[in-house]
Amino acid sequence: HIAEHNDTDVAAVGNWETGRNLPKTENLLKTAAFLRVDPVALGKGEVVFLDDADNVADAEIVTDAAPLPGGPMDIELLGAAVGGDDGDFTFNGEVAGYVQRPPGIAHLRKVFALHVLSDSMVPRYEPGEMLYCGGRDAVPGDHVVIEMFPEENERNGKAFIKKLVKRTAAELVVEQYNPPKSLTFNRYAIKHVWRVIPLKELLGY
Structure with missing residues (x-):
């Protein structure tokens, strides 16, 4: 089901489950939305279930981590x-x-x-x-x-x-x-x- 939801193949999901490699941020968020768990916690290896399932559908697809705050180029x-x-x-x-x-x-x-x-x-x-x-x-x-x-x-x-x-x-x-x-x-x-x-x-x- 996760593979179907993420539009990825079953072997890739199997590799995530066995720890052979890690999902990209985009797939991590899709998986979190499907399982109704907190994506930030999931990225740290923790499972936190979301009580309000309505919020999950609004999860943004983030491709890059936010940069560290930097000052002006002055x-x-x-x-x-x-x-x-x-x-x-x-x-x-x-x-x-x-x-x-x-x-x-x-x-x-x-x-x-x-x-x-x-x-x-x-x-x-x-x-x-x-x-x-x-x-x-x-x-x-x-x-x-x-x-x-x-x-x-x-x-x-x-x-x-x-x-x-x-x-x-x-x-x-x-x-x-x-x-x-x-x-x-x-x-x-x-x-x-x-x-x-x-x-x-x-x-x-």
Whole structure:
């Protein structure tokens, strides 16, 4: 009867019953309607009978699960170019596009995103990974994006992704993972320091 109601073959229903495979969402809802049980509970492996059979006939056929709530596509993805031997990358001064705002930073202003281009922070950040930067000022222990003032004959200053170790009036001490080493920057040569927002904060934890 279930096979006839769902317009599927008996063998397919037999596979559902024996657990060899699972029905698609559409077939799960049709089966729930036929048996007069709660489709949400059935999807979890539970059987909850519906007292009001009239509601069953109105069950919607849903083909895809609802997406997770996401924010607007209003975060600037800043363009960057691969740096030389002594820089992770350089900002090219352009906006490459816009990316979605994660729920944890729904109301945070002055946030931007960028793609990791170097392997100096592997395994923490892989090349191609997208980072969100901004929010509160960075403190030791935070990962940071550092942009230097351009040197002579340079249009854009070098930029780095590192872990902040220490900050004094005259210098910034950071570390990288690949290869492991410590670096010191002159504070007066630094144009900007942005904090990399951790994943758990982006998700609102």
